[in-house]
Amino acid sequence: MNTAALTSGRARRAPKRNEDRVILHFDYDCFYASVFENLNPSLKGLPLGVKQKSILATCNYAARARGVKKLMLVSEAQRTCPDLVLVCGEDLTPFRDASKTLWSVLRAHSWSGRVERLGLDEVFLDVTDVVVYNQELLNRNALRDSFFQLSVLDPEKGFSFDATRFCGCVYPPAYLEHDLLTLLDNPLCVRLMLASHLAGYLRHKLEELDYTSSGGISTNKVLAKLVGSVNKPRNQTTLLGLQDDDVQGFVDAHKLRQIPGIGSRTAQLVQDYVLSTSTAASATIADDDLVGQAHSTTDLTVHQVRQHPSLSAELLSRIFDHASLERGSGDKVWDLLHGIDPSAVKAASGIPAQISVEDTYMARPLNTPTEIVRELRALATSLVRRMHADLVVADSREEVDLAPPAAGESSLETRRRRWTAHPKTLRLSTRVRPPKLSGPPTAAESFARSSRSQPLPTFVLNLRDVVESVGERLAADALLPLFRRLHPERRGGWNLALINVCVTNMVVVAGGIEESGSRRTGAGEGAGGQDIARMFRTQEDKLREWTVYDTAPLSDDPTHDTTGAAKPTEVRCEEEVEGRGCGDLMEGPTTAASSPEPDACPYADVWEDEGASQRCRLCGHAIPVFAIPAHERFHAIGD
DNA sequence: TTGGACGAG
């Protein structure tokens, strides 16, 4: 039934916007800089720049007032503003922490749980439910003394507000002079007005934590985000669409690239098409001989693109298909050009889809095996740390029914922590340094990454080992083989400009964060997952009995005791060290990594010796001996 | 499943 709508004639009809929802967008003002200012308040008022390697990731408004810009080279920024205070923002941990805190403040005020983070410094809220509830509560005779209820159960919880006006700015600004009571005859306007006060209240809550923000209020995500940028720092804007022209006019004024969802590739394809098919008669593209001009220097507005006579959703689809890129979402771009965005605000899962760590080596690319192994080990260790921070929670469950701690039990901590999800896949990505030769024809091709992935070895999920040792093992056992797959040749150095290590493919562990065991959910059949979780737990408890704790360093691996920490010695089995995950970085056969047979390791003295492990006959991965029973259990369950 | 392309901050 869509085919009729896809004919160009019908597709160009006036678009129909869904205005049933109310969406808020928050953007924390110069977030990274604010985090540092709050960590160290003496920085407030000084021009502050946050750098990552050679660029300024962001800067505060004091710095911007002096001409410093985001994403400026550090050297340029210092020339522009000699007394610029610089802090290093390469470690994202404090930003993640602050982001989570602010997000939880917003989430605490949501009824629907639809509170979606975009990056670390933006949040969308779908507040349709709260707003509609308060819409029904409005007393037309006492609008000035309204009360916004934040809770159905507790009518006292909320804030007073004046329902005869909007909180913050409105767009178009002309509506400020409009008779507000007339405006409020429109139920959509009433909802947006209510939402503006809610947004103002929430921004005030964020300011109590010393974070200012910019807010956008509209009926979908794209419009809320776009309109939030109209009054930038520390303010908010509500997009009022009384007539369709208002919203379309607002979107039309933007450059193509400014529309979220239209990236550089899409914008270039659309723009190239529009420019190359514009005839001299096309009045919209003005006097410039744009057709002959370098396309990259032009930035068409949405309005200019929409003026193109034959443009339609279908034509866009053909443009994207023809470029052998993009799926069937010419429709999506067409919608975006008209301010239509049906995408839902997603409820937070609490579990990231992937966790990755990376480092760049622009100034001095990595070339020697020693450097590469050192970096792989460092990245592996931070990745394990991140996995613990993001995927492991304290376990409040009482395990009274299981074996009590044995005498001298050292796992008091470990049995109180558990994974909320297991990543199944490990991926290593690298980027080689841009081929610096050719001048003009250099494309953005140097930007490309390549990657290899494999199942994540299960020992990474062992909470008993210290992170450093797990990290070392991960590097030796898994990352090195992946690296060899990625770079099978050894011609004169690798010239690596970037390494990224990622875990993904999360399998949520049965029982949510607040679940309190299978006893709580009496749902008979669906409890299979929780039974599996229980089996894992009992398995671990059994394993613990077999684990010998020893403060002595491992005899065959002196690097393991560099931390001096006590570490469990693996229980060995007779098929000792059958396979090695490490192998030769430079000369290992390309097929070795995928073969179940271990390859010789002539450079074993260079690389980490991994200690006792063997390959699983089912999946071919090197498994530390102590983890084999659990690994087999894993296979038996069938994932 | 794997590896890439693209889009977001």
Place this chain on the structure above:
DNA sequence: ATTTCTCGTCCAA
């Protein structure tokens, strides 16, 4: 020296 460090979705083989 169009960069930083991520995260998410979609697509094809």
